[in-house]
Amino acid sequence: xxxxxxxxxxFGASRHKVVVNGTCPADWREVIEFAEKDPQVISAxxxxxxxxxxxxxxxxxxxxxxxxxxxxxxxIGLDQWIEGYDIERQQAAFSxxxxxxxxxxxxxxxxxxxxxxxxxxxxxxxxxxxxxxxLHAYSGSAEQVSHFAQWDAYFSFHAGQLGDRAQKAxxxxxxxxxxxLLIESDAPDTIPSSEAHATFLLRGYQRAAELRGxxxxxxxxxxxxxxxxxxxxx
Numbered sequence: 001x002x003x004x005x006x007x008x009x010x011f012g013a014s015r016h017k018v019v020v021n022g023t024c025p026a027d028w029r030e031v032i033e034f035a036e037k038d039p040q041v042i043s044a045x046x047x048x049x050x051x052x053x054x055x056x057x058x059x060x061x062x063x064x065x066x067x068x069x070x071x072x073x074x075x076i077g078l079d080q081w082i083e084g085y086d087i088e089r090q091q092a093a094f095s096x097x098x099x100x101x102x103x104x105x106x107x108x109x110x111x112x113x114x115x116x117x118x119x120x121x122x123x124x125x126x127x128x129x130x131x132x133x134x135l136h137a138y139s140g141s142a143e144q145v146s147h148f149a150q151w152d153a154y155f156s157f158h159a160g161q162l163g164d165r166a167q168k169a170x171x172x173x174x175x176x177x178x179x180x181l182l183i184e185s186d187a188p189d190t191i192p193s194s195e196a197h198a199t200f201l202l203r204g205y206q207r208a209a210e211l212r213g214x215x216x217x218x219x220x221x222x223x224x225x226x227x228x229x230x231x232x233x234x
Contacts, residue, residue: 004227006156007136007184021075023048025062044072049079073101074109081114102127116140142175156182159204
């Protein structure tokens, strides 16, 4: 069964198709070169909201130098959970990168934590890629799914969000249109040290299938179609 990982970071070889995201200029070249050596990897470069305050002054110039070699923009976004966040600087960095993705119609992987309202305000004011946007490790409410869907959003979840005691993410997953659902690992940090990437990714598929009342095989077939539509086709 072919699985697709919609969002992870540099962690080593994978037997599944993965989107590997950079987080700052220091790792962008490494991500691109990793993808050039492994056809299973889709490269994404972006300035993560956690990195905004420490970004070098020329990060936008570095982005321009690398973007034509990348296949997606990410990880970018907004985060009002991290201590000492500067939402205005985050918004400026996010808006600029979203504009670059829109101009090139590239897939974009968006981090949004405790900032759904801020994100929705930005989405209302500027163009998005024609292919839509991708909200990774979606942490908004089930009710907000329909709001983000106006921008042709795709929503991904990982096994760590979907445990038996979790409530918010499972409810949101059940609200996502089936043709907009993706599964991710967010490797390596989210994966327990005792668990392999492939096992953790599969566990996300299994839990999502359970929540949607589908067989794992049926869910995997749908997620494959969604992944290819968003990340691989223009």
